Amino acid sequence: MTRIADEPAFVVHRYDWSESSLILELLTRHFGRVAVVAKGAKRPSSNFRPILLPLQLLHVAFGGDGEIRTLRAAEWMGGQVMPTGDALLSGYYLNELMLRLLARDDPHPALFDAYAATVSVLAGEDAAALQPALRAFELLLLREIGLLPTLDAQTATLAPLEPRARYGLRPEAGLVEAADDDRAALPGAQWQALQVALDAPASYTAVRAEAAKPSAADLKPQLRALLHYHCGVTTLRTRQLMIDLQGL
Incomplete structure (x- = not known):
């Protein structure tokens, strides 16, 4: 080189x-x-x-x-302070995902830009922006490395989603219909909106907006299970560190 x-x-x-x-x-x-x-x-x-x-x-x-x-x-290059507290731990979480899921010498410019945008959010003082920013990055990471199924159809049958029915994102099955009381699921309309956001030119900003909606909290356990599955671990080290610190 x-x-x-x-x-x-x-x-x-x-x-x-x-x-x-x-x-x-x-x-x-x-x-x-x-x-x-x-x-x-x-x-x-x-x-x-x-x-x-x-x-x-x-x-x-x-x-x-x-x-x-x-x-x-x-x-x-300056421009932002070092994150602290939960934001700092979230930054280390992003880095652990990079190490575990990205192969060396495999460029992803769009993912780099999403990472930089997420780090800017972590360095800010808006605590409410933290979780939507992380969910947006997780979705873009999974899509960039080819591990995210299309979110506007059921994975096994390619049948279109019903807007009011609930669907869950499962590690080995993709997007499947879930029971109405299954918390690890989202309405079909929200999955469709996330797919539209992922396809948008400014996808990171668009997905963050979707992930900021109240019902998007149910997205977190689904993405966590999918990421853990592809990382080959039951709990990421940074996740375990967060749990240990909360228990002190």
Whole structure:
């Protein structure tokens, strides 16, 4: 690979490589998830040390033709503060999803833009915007990597949805008709509206608006089950951390 410069990126994970260096997993806009080594980043005098933070937009330069490239430069683009509290944990949750579900070197520019928009919401002070933003990102992530069925028809039969009937999103079956009292389900009209929002040019904003509706709270357990299934875990680490902190 030739040297890449001025590439928008977020740090989604970091771990020690030596006494002075780090391996970083970057989410980049044009190259997807990329692993780089930041040589000397742990030294007190390193220019990398105060910059390589999660949930902060960077512009980076890297190169190399191996599985792990070499980070050449990184510049913090500013513009937002680090999230705190529940928003910070939600940011780490996004990063865990990126690590578990995205293959390396598989670019998804639209997903990068949705991630950046979600991080901006996390850095804000509007607590009511947090859950709709997360649901919108989860839906767009699943669609981008080909794990979300179409939401305007029953998956097994391709039969159109009845607006007032309730349907549930199931890991192995897709969208199926559910009982009226099944809380892990939504009316057909809402699933159809979500599909329209996903197909919109500004899909992240449109899906957030749909996920902000009161009945959309029932979307959370369905997406959680689907994500856990495809991640191959019963509970994500960040989810377990949230549960443990709430129990203190």
